[in-house]
Amino acid sequence: xxxxxxxxxxxxxxxxxxxxxxxxxxxxxxxxxxxxxxxxxxxxxxxxxxxxxxxxxxxxxxxxxxxxxxxxxxxxxxxxxxxxxxxxxxxxxxxxxxxxxxxxxxxxxxxxxxxxxxxxxxxxxxxxxxxxxxxxxxxxxxxxxxxxxxxxxxxxxxxxxxxxxxxxxxxxxxxxxxxxxxxxxxxxxxxxxxxxxxxxxxxxxxxxxxxxxxxxxxxxxxxxxxxxxxxxxxxxxxxxxxxxxxxxxxxxxxxxxxxxxxxxxx
Amino acid sequence: xxxxxxxxxxxxxxxxxxxxxxxxxxxxxxxxxxxxxxxxxxxxxxxxxxxxxxxxxxxxxxxxxxxxxxxxxxxxxxxxxxxxxxxxxxxxxxxxxxxxxxxxxxxxxxxxxxxxxxxxxxxxxxxxxxxxxxxxxxxxxxxxxxxxxxxxxxxxxxxxxxxxxxxxxxxxxxxxxxxxxxxxxxxxxxxxxxxxxxxxxxxxxxxxxxxxxxxxxxxxxxxxxxxxxxxxxxxxxxxxxxxxxxxxxxxxxxxxxxxxxxxxxxxxxxx
Numbered sequence: 001x002x003x004x005x006x007x008x009x010x011x012x013x014x015x016x017x018x019x020x021x022x023x024x025x026x027x028x029x030x031x032x033x034x035x036x037x038x039x040x041x042x043x044x045x046x047x048x049x050x051x052x053x054x055x056x057x058x059x060x061x062x063x064x065x066x067x068x069x070x071x072x073x074x075x076x077x078x079x080x081x082x083x084x085x086x087x088x089x090x091x092x093x094x095x096x097x098x099x100x101x102x103x104x105x106x107x108x109x110x111x112x113x114x115x116x117x118x119x120x121x122x123x124x125x126x127x128x129x130x131x132x133x134x135x136x137x138x139x140x141x142x143x144x145x146x147x148x149x150x151x152x153x154x155x156x157x158x159x160x161x162x163x164x165x166x167x168x169x170x171x172x173x174x175x176x177x178x179x180x181x182x183x184x185x186x187x188x189x190x191x192x193x194x195x196x197x198x199x200x201x202x203x204x205x206x207x208x209x210x211x212x213x214x215x216x217x218x219x220x221x222x223x224x225x226x227x228x229x230x231x232x233x234x235x236x237x238x239x240x241x242x243x244x245x246x247x248x249x250x251x252x253x254x255x256x257x258x259x260x261x262x263x264x265x266x
Numbered sequence: 267x268x269x270x271x272x273x274x275x276x277x278x279x280x281x282x283x284x285x286x287x288x289x290x291x292x293x294x295x296x297x298x299x300x301x302x303x304x305x306x307x308x309x310x311x312x313x314x315x316x317x318x319x320x321x322x323x324x325x326x327x328x329x330x331x332x333x334x335x336x337x338x339x340x341x342x343x344x345x346x347x348x349x350x351x352x353x354x355x356x357x358x359x360x361x362x363x364x365x366x367x368x369x370x371x372x373x374x375x376x377x378x379x380x381x382x383x384x385x386x387x388x389x390x391x392x393x394x395x396x397x398x399x400x401x402x403x404x405x406x407x408x409x410x411x412x413x414x415x416x417x418x419x420x421x422x423x424x425x426x427x428x429x430x431x432x433x434x435x436x437x438x439x440x441x442x443x444x445x446x447x448x449x450x451x452x453x454x455x456x457x458x459x460x461x462x463x464x465x466x467x468x469x470x471x472x473x474x475x476x477x478x479x480x481x482x483x484x485x486x487x488x489x490x491x492x493x494x495x496x497x498x499x500x501x502x503x504x505x506x507x508x509x510x511x512x513x514x515x516x517x518x519x520x521x522x523x524x525x526x527x528x529x530x531x532x533x534x535x536x537x
Contacts, residue, residue, distance in 0.1 A: 052436060073442035082433035087455045087532050096451065097441035107447040139535035157442055 368427020
């Protein structure tokens with residue numbers, strides 16, 4: 001559940017304009033892919049969604065409310081690298097989100113609540129094909145498997161918004177296809193809106209329901225930093241497919257299911 | 267014939283090569299002490315093996331006629347006790363401050379310059395202050411070691427904690443971590459191996475401060491004994507003590523390394 005609204009959004013660092021006048025209305029459960037040349041403010045925009053950068057001007061709203069200006073459990077993130085905790089095993093990496101949620105002082109779970117959380121994490125690992133690797137450390141996994149795990153880790157707390165910063169940029173094309181399937185499955189199974197930055201234009205068309213292109217409209221060769229980037233193309237893709245698969249009643253059912261699941265495990 | 271840079275010794279070869287300098291040193295000593303013993307049977311500077319053996323025997327296996335205790339072991343126990351208490355304290359304080367300085371920007375701004383300045387004070391220069399304020403007992407000696415070692419550990423750990431990829435800290439927050447949870451589950455566990463490395467590196471200076479403190483004011487301890495018998499040119503005592511201190515330091519270093527590989531297997535994989 002997350003509608004994202006940007007109204008007259010600017011981001012400047014002193015005289016350096018990164019984004020100028022970005023306007024955007026993203027519906028709940030959209031899969032937004034973002035492309036654009038390097039230095040065109042894609043990452044800055046994602047950082048604002050993440051809460052580690054604040055807009056210089058204009059409004060950025062989630063479900064009509066201003067964004068909390070620091071990262072929280074509403075928003076999941078997968079970076080290109082360094083998203084995993086090297087000192088934790090695969091299972092512990094996934095478990096961590098649940099432990100943060102339910103154990104405020106020790107950050108660790110014990111007894112029944114630990115078993116419940118483990119079952120939860122194990123189910124997720126099985127579903128993404130990482131069941132047999134659960135006791136390995138991230139350093140023992142290949143790049144593709146690491147990203148697979150990182151994605152799973154990000155959805156365990158069921159964020160409203162999942163942010164992907166070139167998650168497949170460093171991977172082989174064959175492995176990337178597998179991960180596309182995974183991300184679409186998780187997107188369908190969880191009630192979340194996805195924003196994904198990518199350099200791969202084909203990927204952006206294949207995955208997204210909406211494609212944003214960030215680019216500079218005006219360029220002053222004497223002062224390249226004087227003008228910022230805007231959204232120059234805003235394409236709606238796969239409208240029918242999305243409407244068909246996620247009609248309103250189906251959504252309600254899945255929300256109830258997830259709620260009853262959560263109450264069982266709590 | 268392969269190039270020299272491509273020739274690697276086998277397991278046995280590496281052992282032999284590693285032992286070579288030690289054997290060489292022993293040979294040189296034996297030769298020199300033999301030459302001096304031939305020239306002067308009462309030479310004190312480079313005692314012969316038989317003199318060394320009898321001294322070691324009387325220090326390590328016979329009770330001292332005055333105090334009734336076996337000096338060698340009494341000294342060893344006293345020194346190790348001081349060393350480990352000081353290292354333990356330094357590690358505990360260093361860990362807490364290091365992690366907090368590394369992870370929390372407000373604390374970093376407050377304490378990092380102070381710790382940096384503190385670590386520049388030559389500990390031996392304030393040894394008199396410690397003796398004046400804390401007396402000549404154990405506290406002053408342990409305080410000297412802690413003051414010498416702790417700031418180094420704090421700075422090292424703070425640097426390492428500050429080097430944690432910001433991606434990791436952000437990721438943990440998106441998983442719902444509070445500052446406290448971030449410290450106990452993400453920062454601290456990743457700092458452990460660095461703490462052990464840090465202890466290994468400061469082991470040398472810890473011994474230095476220990477021996478300095480013992481030399482000045484003590485009634486037992488390895489450093490005390492060395493400086494006591496110096497008056498009699500008793501190289502037959504000093505040399506075995508120095509070798510023993512080296513062995514103890516080496517063993518401690520090896521033990522710390524072993525603990526690291528056991529407690530933090532993931533840290534070995536990363537490289």
